[in-house]
Amino acid sequence: QVQLVESGGGLVQPGGSLRLSCAASGGTFSSYAMGWFRQAPGKEREFVAAINWSGGSRKYADSVKDRFIISRDNAKNTVYLRMNSLKPEDTAVYYCAARILVMSDYVGEYDSWGQGTQVTVSS
DSSP states (O other), rough: OOOOEOOOOOEEEEOOOOEEEEEEOOOOSGGGGEEEEEEOOOOOOOOEEOTTTSSOOOOEOOOOOOOEEEEEEEETTTEEEEOSOOOGGGEEEEEEEEESSSOOOGGGGEEOOOEEEEEEEOO
């Protein structure tokens, strides 16, 4: 299984931007579809964005569409989540996840997870 480590979280004001990174090791990164999920206190983990193995297909949750961009660099074994126009309701722990080839927006279909990185949007 691939190991995943997220970074880039922090405190940002409403309207600001952050870029999260997720570095993968221990597997063939280009064989995996990658997803970003988030979990706010007291809530279930929810889908944010996903990208297929090549980067040619992407999907987004309606709540982040037109604000967040998922991308990947297979040469660096890294997937990114660029978050723009951040809102207080984006506050959560953000997780990256991996599954073989085909992207999904279902938590249960991912095999490997990172430890998460906290994003707090507050003035």
